[in-house]
Amino acid sequence: MLNPVTPAFEDQLRSLLPAVAFKEDTAPYMSEPRGRHAGTGIVVAPASTEEVAALVKACAAASVGIIPYGGGTGLVGGQLSDQGPKPVVLSLERMNKVRAVYPTENVLVCDAGVILADVQKAAEDADRLFPLSLASEGSARIGGVLSTNAGGVNVLRYGNARALCLGLEVVRPDGTIWHGLTRLRKDNTGYDLRDLIIGAEGTLGVITGAALKLSPRPVGIGAALMAVSSPQAALDLLALAGARIGDGISAFEIMHRQGMDFLAEVGPKQREPLDEIPEWSVLIDVGLPAGLSPDAALEGVFEDGFEQGLVTDGVIAQSRAQRQELWDIRENIPEANRRIGSISSHDVALPLSVIPAFIEQAGAALAALGDFRINCFGHLGDGNLHYNVFPAKGRSRDDYDGQAADVKRIVHDLVAQMDGSVSAEHGIGRLKVADLEKYGDPVKLAMLRAVKDALDPKGIMNPGAVIEAKPAQ
Amino acid sequence: MLNPVTPAFEDQLRSLLPAVAFKEDTAPYMSEPRGRHAGTGIVVAPASTEEVAALVKACAAASVGIIPYGGGTGLVGGQLSDQGPKPVVLSLERMNKVRAVYPTENVLVCDAGVILADVQKAAEDADRLFPLSLASEGSARIGGVLSTNAGGVNVLRYGNARALCLGLEVVRPDGTIWHGLTRLRKDNTGYDLRDLIIGAEGTLGVITGAALKLSPRPVGIGAALMAVSSPQAALDLLALAGARIGDGISAFEIMHRQGMDFLAEVGPKQREPLDEIPEWSVLIDVGLPAGLSPDAALEGVFEDGFEQGLVTDGVIAQSRAQRQELWDIRENIPEANRRIGSISSHDVALPLSVIPAFIEQAGAALAALGDFRINCFGHLGDGNLHYNVFPAKGRSRDDYDGQAADVKRIVHDLVAQMDGSVSAEHGIGRLKVADLEKYGDPVKLAMLRAVKDALDPKGIMNPGAVIEAKPAQ
Numbered sequence: 001m002l003n004p005v006t007p008a009f010e011d012q013l014r015s016l017l018p019a020v021a022f023k024e025d026t027a028p029y030m031s032e033p034r035g036r037h038a039g040t041g042i043v044v045a046p047a048s049t050e051e052v053a054a055l056v057k058a059c060a061a062a063s064v065g066i067i068p069y070g071g072g073t074g075l076v077g078g079q080l081s082d083q084g085p086k087p088v089v090l091s092l093e094r095m096n097k098v099r100a101v102y103p104t105e106n107v108l109v110c111d112a113g114v115i116l117a118d119v120q121k122a123a124e125d126a127d128r129l130f131p132l133s134l135a136s137e138g139s140a141r142i143g144g145v146l147s148t149n150a151g152g153v154n155v156l157r158y159g160n161a162r163a164l165c166l167g168l169e170v171v172r173p174d175g176t177i178w179h180g181l182t183r184l185r186k187d188n189t190g191y192d193l194r195d196l197i198i199g200a201e202g203t204l205g206v207i208t209g210a211a212l213k214l215s216p217r218p219v220g221i222g223a224a225l226m227a228v229s230s231p232q233a234a235l236d237l238l239a240l241a242g243a244r245i246g247d248g249i250s251a252f253e254i255m256h257r258q259g260m261d262f263l264a265e266v267g268p269k270q271r272e273p274l275d276e277i278p279e280w281s282v283l284i285d286v287g288l289p290a291g292l293s294p295d296a297a298l299e300g301v302f303e304d305g306f307e308q309g310l311v312t313d314g315v316i317a318q319s320r321a322q323r324q325e326l327w328d329i330r331e332n333i334p335e336a337n338r339r340i341g342s343i344s345s346h347d348v349a350l351p352l353s354v355i356p357a358f359i360e361q362a363g364a365a366l367a368a369l370g371d372f373r374i375n376c377f378g379h380l381g382d383g384n385l386h387y388n389v390f391p392a393k394g395r396s397r398d399d400y401d402g403q404a405a406d407v408k409r410i411v412h413d414l415v416a417q418m419d420g421s422v423s424a425e426h427g428i429g430r431l432k433v434a435d436l437e438k439y440g441d442p443v444k445l446a447m448l449r450a451v452k453d454a455l456d457p458k459g460i461m462n463p464g465a466v467i468e469a470k471p472a473q
Numbered sequence: 474m475l476n477p478v479t480p481a482f483e484d485q486l487r488s489l490l491p492a493v494a495f496k497e498d499t500a501p502y503m504s505e506p507r508g509r510h511a512g513t514g515i516v517v518a519p520a521s522t523e524e525v526a527a528l529v530k531a532c533a534a535a536s537v538g539i540i541p542y543g544g545g546t547g548l549v550g551g552q553l554s555d556q557g558p559k560p561v562v563l564s565l566e567r568m569n570k571v572r573a574v575y576p577t578e579n580v581l582v583c584d585a586g587v588i589l590a591d592v593q594k595a596a597e598d599a600d601r602l603f604p605l606s607l608a609s610e611g612s613a614r615i616g617g618v619l620s621t622n623a624g625g626v627n628v629l630r631y632g633n634a635r636a637l638c639l640g641l642e643v644v645r646p647d648g649t650i651w652h653g654l655t656r657l658r659k660d661n662t663g664y665d666l667r668d669l670i671i672g673a674e675g676t677l678g679v680i681t682g683a684a685l686k687l688s689p690r691p692v693g694i695g696a697a698l699m700a701v702s703s704p705q706a707a708l709d710l711l712a713l714a715g716a717r718i719g720d721g722i723s724a725f726e727i728m729h730r731q732g733m734d735f736l737a738e739v740g741p742k743q744r745e746p747l748d749e750i751p752e753w754s755v756l757i758d759v760g761l762p763a764g765l766s767p768d769a770a771l772e773g774v775f776e777d778g779f780e781q782g783l784v785t786d787g788v789i790a791q792s793r794a795q796r797q798e799l800w801d802i803r804e805n806i807p808e809a810n811r812r813i814g815s816i817s818s819h820d821v822a823l824p825l826s827v828i829p830a831f832i833e834q835a836g837a838a839l840a841a842l843g844d845f846r847i848n849c850f851g852h853l854g855d856g857n858l859h860y861n862v863f864p865a866k867g868r869s870r871d872d873y874d875g876q877a878a879d880v881k882r883i884v885h886d887l888v889a890q891m892d893g894s895v896s897a898e899h900g901i902g903r904l905k906v907a908d909l910e911k912y913g914d915p916v917k918l919a920m921l922r923a924v925k926d927a928l929d930p931k932g933i934m935n936p937g938a939v940i941e942a943k944p945a946q
Contacts, residue, residue, distance in 0.1 A: 102824070102825075102826060104708070104712060104825060104826050105824055105825040105826050105856075107824075148661065149661050149665075151659055151661075155658070155659065159636075160659060162665070162668075163632075163636070172916060172920070176916045176919070177916060178914060178916040178917055178920065179914050179916070180914065180917060182892065182894070183824040183892065184822045184823070184824065184856060184892075184893065184894050184897070185628070185822065185855040185856050185857070186624055186628065186633060186822045186852075186855050186856065186857045186894070186897040186898050187822055187894040187896070187897060188621065188622050188624075188672060188894075188896050188897060188898055188899065188900045188901070189894055189895065189896045189901060189905075189908075189909050189912075189913060190901060190909055190913065190917065190918075190921045190939060190940070191669055191672065191673055191677075191920075191921055191924055191925075191939075192622075192635070192665075192668045192669055192671065192672050193917060193920050193921070193924075195635075195665045195668035195669070196664055196665055196668070196669055196924075198665065199661055199664065199665050200664055204664075216715050216716060216719055218719065219719075235577070239577060242689050243689060244762070244763060245762055246689055246691065246692075246761075246762035247720045247762075248762060288719075289717070289718055289719035289720070289721060289765070290717060291765055291769075291770075292762075292764055292765060296764075297764075349657045349658065349659045349660055350657070351575070351578055351580075351656040351657065352575075352577060352578040353575060353577050353578050379659075382658040382659050383578075383657060383658050383659065384658070384659045419655065419656065419657075420657065421655070421657050421659070421660040421661075421662055422662065423660070423661045423662045424657070424659040424660065424661060425659050425661055426661065427661045428661070428662060428663060432662075435662075436662055436663055439662075440662060440663065441651060441652050441653065443645060443649045443650060443651040443652070444651055444653060444663065444666060445663075446649070447645070447651065447664075447666050447928065448663045448664055448666070450927040450928055451664055451666075451669075451924060451927055451928070452664075453927065454923040454924055454926065454927030454928075455920065455923055455924070455927075466663060466664075467663070
C-alpha cells in the first residue's frame with residue numbers, strides 16, 4: 001500500500017536534491033491536452049541519472065508513488081493522477097542534453113528529457129534523419145515518446161518508437177540503475193528488457209537516457225494528395241504504391257471529408273488543394289534514393305490508380321512549401337477536432353483487410369444510435385484509424401449526455417470482434433485501464449500482472465496506469 | 474526443485490497424447506551441429522496447441538523440466554541438456570502447417586514447427602518475401618528462429634526475427650494458452666510480451682504459432698564481391714553504399730581471406746571469383762524497386778570506392794547463378810570452419826566505429842598468446858562479427874589443450890571493454906550462461922531473474938538455459 005507525500009517526506013527529498021529541482025508552480029503539470037483529467041502531486045525535476053536514482057530510492061523506502069513526466073502530451077492520462085495517495089511527479093525536463101552523435105554508426109545518445117524536435121534537429125545537423133514524427137513533437141520528450149511507444153506518421157516505413165531505439169538507461173523502482181545504453185544493432189544476451197520498458201508507460205521504471213537509431217536522409221522527397229473512391233480503393237492504392245515504390249513510401253494517411261469540414265468550420269483555416277472536397281482522400285509521402293524522381297513515382301501511382309478507378313482526383317506537391325501545405329491539412333485535424341469537442345475518441349488498429357468493413361459497420365451501428373458526425377482519419381498504412389465521434393452540427397457534447405459510453409462500447413466491441421486493438425498508438429494510461437481489462441486476453445493480463453509485480457513489487461511506479469494499482473494489503 | 478521423467482510419468486503422458494507423438498529413437502535430438510554437447514530426455518511431439526498445453530500442464534503439475542525443440546540447429550546448446558533431472562524434449566516438428574497467408578496485409582500465420590525455408594516458399598508463392606535467411610534455413614523451424622531471435626544475412630535491411638513477427642501464440646509454463654496471434658502493425662495495449670518471449674530461448678513458454686511480417690519482393694536484385702583495403706575501408710564503403718543506395722542494401726558481409734583459404738584447404742570447393750584472394754572482401758547484396766538498376770547501383774559504389782582507395786578489385790554478378798556463386802562462398806565458410814575445427818568461436822557485436830580497432834587489438838592479443846589462424850567474417854552492416862580462432866596449419870585443436878578458455882577470455886574481455894555483446898545472434902543457450910553472468914550488467918541480471926521467476930515460478934521451462942537453474946530449495 002502506498003503512502004502520500006507528507007511535509008516530512010518532502011523535507012527529506014529537499015535534503016537530497018537542490019532547491020532548483022523543486023517546481024513551485026505545479027499547475028502546468030496537472031492538466032492534459034484534452035482537458036479531461038486533473039492531477040495532484042509535488043513536481044521534482046532531477047538534473048542527472050544519479051539524482052533520479054536518489055529520488056526513486058527515497059520513494060521506494062517510503063512507499064511513495066512516482067509518476068514519470070515527459071512533455072505531458074499523452075492522450076490517455078498516463079502523465080497525471082488525482083486518485084490515491086499524493087505522488088511525486090518526476091519531470092525529466094532538466095535532463096535535456098544530447099549526449100553524443102555517432103554519424104558513422106547512425107546513432108544518437110541522449111537524455112530522456114530531450115524534446116523530440118530537438119532530437120530531429122540534432123540528427124539533421126549530422127546529415128541524418130530521426131524519422132519519428134508526430135503532432136506534439138515540439139513538446140513531447142524522448143523518454144515519454146519511448147515509454148508510450150509513440151507512433152506518428154512515419155511508422156509505415158521506419159516503425160514506431162520501439163523500432164528506433166537501440167538501448168536504454170533506466171532507473172528501476174528500487175533506485176538501481178540499469179546501464180543498457182548500447183549502440184549495438186544485435187545483442188542476444190538475455191531477455192529483451194529494452195522492449196519491456198518501452199511502452200510500459202513508466203510503470204516498470206524511469207527511462208533516463210536512450211540510444212536512438214538514425215537513418216540516412218532520403219534524397220528525393222515528395223507528397224501527393226489523392227481523392228479515392230472508397231476506403232477499399234485507398235487500400236488497393238496502398239498495395240499499388242507498395243508494388244511500385246517499395247520501401248520508399250514513408251507515410252500513407254487516410255482522411256475523411258469530415259476533417260476538412262471541421263477545418264473549414266472552426267479552423268485552423270487551410271487552403272483546399274482539390275477543386276472539390278473528396279469524401280475520402282489519402283496523403284502519400286515518399287522519400288527516395290538518388291536516381292529516382294518522387295514526382296515521377298507519385299505520377300505513376302496516380303495514373304495507375306486513376307486507370308483502375310481507385311483515384312478520382314489528385315495533386316502532387318510542386319515544392320517543399322506545397323508539400324508542407326498538404327501536411328498542414330493532416331496535422332491540423334486533431335486541433336480542429338479539439339475545437340469541435342468529441343463525444344468519444346478512439347485510437348484503433350485493425351488488420352488491414354477488414355478496415356473497409358469496420359468503417360461501414362461502425363458507421364451503421366452509430367447511425368442507429370443517434371445523430372453523430374464521425375471523423376475517421378489516420379495512418380492507413382499501419383492499419384491505425386483515429387475514429388472520433390462528434391455531435392451533429394449545431395449541437396454540443398452536453399446534448400449527448402450518457403451516450404459517450406455507448407459510442408465507445410459499440411466501436412470497441414466491433415474492433416475486438418475484428419481482432420483489432422483498442423489502443424494502437426496512444427497506450428493505456430489511466431483512461432483505458434478498464435478497456436484493457438475488458439478486451440485483453442486473460443492469459444495476457446495474468447502475464448502483465450506477473451511482470452509488474454516482479455519488477456515493481458511495491459507498486460510505486462506510475463500507480464494506476466496500464467494496470468490497476470494493487471489493492472490495499 | 475525439478476523431478477526427472479519417471480516411467481510412471483511417461484505412462485501418464487502416454488495417456489494424454491497419442492502414441493505417434495512419442496519418438497522412440499531419441500538419438501537425433503541428443504546432439505547438436507558442432508557435436509560438442511549431448512542431451513538426455515524423452516522426446517514428445519504434440520500435433521496441436523491443445524496437445525502442447527496438455528503436455529505442459531502435466532509437466533508443471535509434476536515439476537518436470539521441458540526443453541522446447543525446433544530444428545535443433547542452435548549453436549549454444551539451448552536445445553539439449555545432459556545436466557539435471559531427465560526432462561521432456563518437446564519437439565514442434567508435427568506442428569508444421571502454414572495456417573493462413575494474407576497477401577494484401579503482408580502477413581503469414583503459421584505453426585511454430587514450420588521450417589524456415591517453407592515459410593520463405595509460402596511467401597514466394599504469394600509473390601511476397603519473408604526476408605529472414607540463414608545457413609540452416611532448410612532445417613531451422615520458425616518457433617526456434619523466433620525463440621532465439623535469429624539474425625542471418627538480411628538483418629541490415631529487414632531486421633532480425635524480432636522485427637519480422639507481429640504476433641505469437643504461446644503455451645505458458647502453467648499450460649495456459651496466450652492467444653496473441655495478432656496481425657496488427659500497432660498495438661499499445663500493455664507490456665510488450667511478444668518481444669519478451671522472442672529471444673527467451675524457450676525459458677518463459679513454448680511458442681506454438683506466429684504471425685509473420687512479409688515484404689514486397691524487390692524487383693532489381695544484384696550482388697557484388699569487392700576487395701577492400703582494410704576493415705576501416707569496408708566500413709567507409711558501407712557508409713558510401715548507404716548514401717548512394719539507401720534502404721536498397723539487403724546485406725553487407727565482410728570476409729577475411731582465412732575463410733577462402735579454409736574453403737580451398739578442406740572444401741566445400743568454390744570457384745574464386747577474383748584474380749587474387751584479397752585480405753579482406755565484402756559481399757554486397759541489393760534489392761531495388763522498379764526503375765533502378767542494381768548493376769548500375771553496384772557499379773557506382775565500386776567506382777566511388779575505387780576512386781577513394783577503399784576498393785581494389787571487384788566483380789558484379791551478371792546472372793542469378795553468378796550471384797548464387799558469390800553467396801555460396803559466404804555461406805560455405807561455416808562448414809569449412811567446422812571441418813577445420815575451431816579452438817574457440819565467438820559471435821560478437823560491436824559499435825560499428827570500433828570494429829577496426831577490435832580486429833587489430835584482438836589479433837595482437839592472440840598473437841601474443843600463441844600461433845593461431847583467425848577467421849573473422851560476418852554481418853558488418855549489423856556490427857556482428859563471427860570471430861573464430863583455429864589451430865595453426867598442420868596442428869590440431871588438441872595441441873591447444875587448455876588455451877581455449879584463454880582465447881575466449883581475451884576476445885570477450887575486449888568486446889566487453891569496447892561496449893560490445895558476447896552474443897550477437899546465437900543467444901545464450903547453455904554454452905554462454907557463464908558469459909552472461911560475467912559480462913552482464915548486474916542490474917540487468919537481477920531483472921532477468923525477476924522476470925524468469927515471475928513467469929516460470931517452478932523453473933520448468935528449458936531449465937539451465939539463459940540463466941542458471943534455480944538451486945534446490
